[in-house]
Amino acid sequence: MRSVVTGGAGFIGSHLVEHLLDRGDEVIVLDDLSTGGMANLTRVEDHPLLTVHCGSVLDEATVFAAITGADRVFHLAAAVGVRLIVEEPLRGLRTNIHGTENVLEACRAVGARLLLASTSEVYGKNTADALSEDSDRILGSPLLSRWTYAAAKGIDEAFAHAYWSQYGLDVAIARFFNTVGARQTGRYGMVVPNLVGQALRGEPLTVFGDGRQTRCFSYVGDIVPAIVRLIMEPAAAGQAFNLGGAHEVSILELAERIVEITGSSSPIVLVPxxxxYAPGFEDMRRRVPDNSRAEALVGFAPATSLDDVIREVATDLAKRNDGVPELTLLSKDR
Structure with a gap:
């Protein structure tokens, strides 16, 4: 099996690359290394079945060259992270819309199956209990850069569905809900590595707003096998699937748990x-997935606890960053 992973040097992409290589796939990575890095592929960089192309999904010729001969394509390349989206909206719009169209067209041309990585951001400000894939999208003003990512990924999904309905392209859509794990960086506003890094450095943990906004965090090790099963399931074509965690937690509770698990003496500070962010920033008060569609089709069931995810992120950050004190984590038995 020949698999292409766009964004394969990124956080989720690098875990997927390792998983595919362990399964015996030939893997081609296409990544412009703007937010990912080759350090994420250290464990497999010398693997005989891995090829890495440094290039952008915005380059049509590069995309076609990478995908030619592929059996399946996992399109994970995107401009992600709240801070990046707010500060560089044009970059996000171009990458997430034009790049996806290039990938879709290449997959159509060569007959490759496609898994399109989308996001819970498409639901916007919908705070319903257990969002299903058919739930309404409630977005803020298109003039606020905060909503450009949600808008672009919604267009990506519409493109994918149109390619399925008009051309018969075998494409499934996975909506990720706050995926977390080793190698994720807080550089672009990812909340768990941000807070864990602050705790390890003894800095105040900065929680935005009142901290009562809630999320369901999912572990990358639970997500990756699920998207591989989805891309191989014929019944997944033309559909979207939520892939999220099972435990709802407020960001303030998350910060408190991080302080306890890391043994940090850092205070927690609420930041308006x-x-x-820029004036007019809006956030979602709640985001909880209904995973029943993915559970029914491919048996997706998030199994990793938030505490274990925090421990993994803390261990990874301590290992990768100089100057972090020796790490003593709260044990699982306490």
């Missing part, structure tokens, strides 16, 4: 959104 207007100080953290």
């Amino acid at each position: 959104y207007e100080q953290a």
Whole structure:
């Protein structure tokens, strides 16, 4: 099996690459290394079945060259992270819309199956209990850069569905809900590595707003096998699937749990959104997935606890960053 992973040097992409290589796939990575890095592929960089192309999904010829001969394509390349989206909206729009169209067209041309990575952001401000894939999208003003990522990924999904309905392209859509794990960086506003890094350095943990906004965090090790099963399931074509965690937690509770698990003496500080981001920033009060569609089709069931995810992120950050004190984590038995 020949698999292409766009964004394969990124956080989720690198875990997927390792998983595919362990399964015996020939894997081609296409990544412009703008947010990912070759360090994420250290464990497999010399693997005989791995080929890495440094290039952008915005380059049509590069995309076609990478995908030619592929059996399946996992399209994970995207401009992600709240801070990046707010500060560089044009970059996000171009990468997430034009890049996806290039990938879709290449997959159509060569007959490759496609898994399109999407996001829970498409639901916007919908705070319903257990969002299903058919739930309404409630977005803020298109003039606020905060919503450009949600808008672009919604267009990506519409493109994918149109390619399926008009051309018969075998494409499934996976909506990720706050995926977390080793190698994720807090550089672009990812909340768990941000807070864990602050705790390890003895800095105040900065929680935006009142901290009562809730999320369901999912572990990358639970997500990756699920998307591989989805791309191989014929019944997944033309559909979207939520892939999220099972435990709802407020960001303030998350920060408190991080302080306890890391043994940090750091205080938790509430920071108004207007100080953290541009004026007019909006956030979602709640985001909880209904995973029943993915569970029914491919047996997706998130199994990793939030505490274990925090431990893994903390261990990974301590290992990768100089100057972090020796790490003593709260044991699983306490």
